[in-house]
Amino acid sequence: MTYNLIVVGSGNGACGFLSAYLQDNPDPDLRVLVLEEGKNFFYTSDIASQLNWLRSFAEGQIFKLHNALTPKNIPIISGRANTMGGGGSINYTMIHESSEWLATHLGYTSEYWTELKEALNPRFERANPADSISPITQHVLDIAQKAGFAVSNDAIANIPNQPDGDANSLHLFPTLFNSFGQRTHSGVSIVDWSDRRLTLKTQYRVEELEFAPSSAGKSQCVAVLARSLETGRIERFALSDEGKLILCAGAATPRLLLPHQERLQNDEIAQGVSDHILLPLGLYLVDRNTAISPKDNYIPLFATTMWQPPPEVEARPTLCTFDFFAGELDRLIFLVSHMFLALLLPNCLKRYVIRFPLWFTITKNLVRFFIQAVNFVIDLIWGIIDRITGKPLHPEVRLVTAILKFQPAIAGYYVKNSTRITLDFFAELETEEGKARFDQDKAVAKTVLKEQIELLNQLGHQPHWLVRCFIRLLTRIPYKAEQVDHYVEAYSKKFLLTEQHMAGGCLSGPALERGETQAEDTGKVKGTTNVHVADLSSVPLPRVSPQMTAYLIGFHVAKRLLSGFSDR
Secondary structure (H helix, E strand, O other): OEEEEEEEOOOHHHHHHHHHHHHHOOOOOOOEEEEEOOOOHHHOOOOOEHHHHHHHHHHOOOEEEOEEEOOOOOEEEOEEEOOOOOHHHHHOOOOEOOHHHHHHHHOOOHHHHHHHHHHHHHHHOOOOHHHOOOHHHHHHHHHHHHOOOEEOOOEEOOEEEOOOOOOOEEEEOOOOEOOOOEEOOOHHHHOOOOOOOEEEEEOEEEEEEEEEEOOOOOEEEEEEEEEEOOOOOEEEEEEEEEEEEEEOOOOHHHHHHHHHHHHHOOOOOOEEEEOOEEEEEEEEEOOOOOOOOHHHHEEEEEEEEEEOOOOOOOOOOEEEEEEEEEEEHHHHHHHHHHHOHHHOOOHHHHHHHOOOHHHHHHHHHHHHHHHHHHHHHHHHHHHHHHHHHOOOOOOOOEEEEEEEEEOOOOOEEEOOOOOEEEOOOOOEEEOOOOOOEEEHHHHHHHHHHHHHHHHHHOOOEOOOHHHHHHHHHHHOOOOOHHHHHHHHHHHHHHOOEEOOOOEEEOOEOOOEOOOOOOHHHOOEEOOEOOEEEOOHHHOOOOOOOOHHHHHHHHHHHHHHHOOOOOOO
């Protein structure tokens, strides 16, 4: 059998693409094959609820680690989730990049992108998040507003947009989970998986693209080779003569194209790669009168602030985002064991761990065991006190924390003939004079953390001073403004961690056709006749959480291939 369309991956970009392509294409004989490395969403509960996802994420069932290092060989904990619906569907961080940003990096007009959002967003059927704000969300919202942040009302079908500008903003976003923490409206939900024209094969990892010369003097993809992770066998899936390959494999998209870079005469493949720098921040105790629901593990609220470079330095403004998390200690153990792992390992061990996934899983579980053991000792001590006093004095341990994330100043690249990805975090930049050096990433982190440390300290009660000292001994995480510089310096040398938001590698314009004059060329890899990219590989790293941007890119490519939208 040959296929009219082979889609590699079923993450955010693929769901956006399939949602439009299957609905808008009436051809009854259409044959679409989707190859997904992860398990079938409909036959596993690992990712259907927030708590199960936290467990599977910590245990390595759905999380894969990249071999990511800086040019100075400092290892970076960076990874991806291989699941139907994508990792972003699990984090449920629903916010769009601005239409102006999309127009700059993908072409067309801002009006075109706004129109596209108006067509995509209603498919998620999300209610207005302001109509059902949880107590912990309201708590964070209140303290952020007192600190000078204003709620943004820029939204389409209740999904917010990141506006251009430098105001301190708050974005309430709808979640993909119900009040019980069950995932009900992920990217999977916007695709008709029962369409008889669609064949889904899960636990298939595409390992090679097969090309042949075409009459146009370019290369045509004729088949893909994929390994069944259940049997270990390599299988060949062929495209029809007029068939198209749609790459929605995230970080694997540039990897699959890189061996063919010379054949395609496309030197831009694997360039412009980046991920958000992520800095974990302090743990705070939540007031026992503030209720926390299962879906509040990831509080549905972003706080964004713009860093402006000093006048004497030539640098671009950088948007910084604060994400917030809350929950009982037992529930957050899995998240904490992963997020703070990078802050516990020395570089000599971390460099080894990122290359061997089994050791990463073992290390995460050791961290989790350590946290559980500490919690057991605390429970034991309180239990003894309760027995002596005859009164139930044991406090319920509930925590709230935050992370800071932002774009690095310099993009990275995939290393040819290697598994390595180079991410240039905390790199020194030459100023316009070409003499002085300026580390923009350090300046961003230090400035923004000092400006917002009081907001963070209002999240809850600081732990006992012994606990704070222990946290700072292991991680250097600051609780005071004067501790920020030390944390950022230590973090930049030892504790590098990303947000698992890998983007770039096949940028629209340099590596891909934008299709502004020929709709059927949208997302096409230059040098090929039938290979298109419909995921985050086609854009630089979005300034905010990129889930909705990925859906929109897939939706955009499908609409353009079917000429469903005008050439604005």
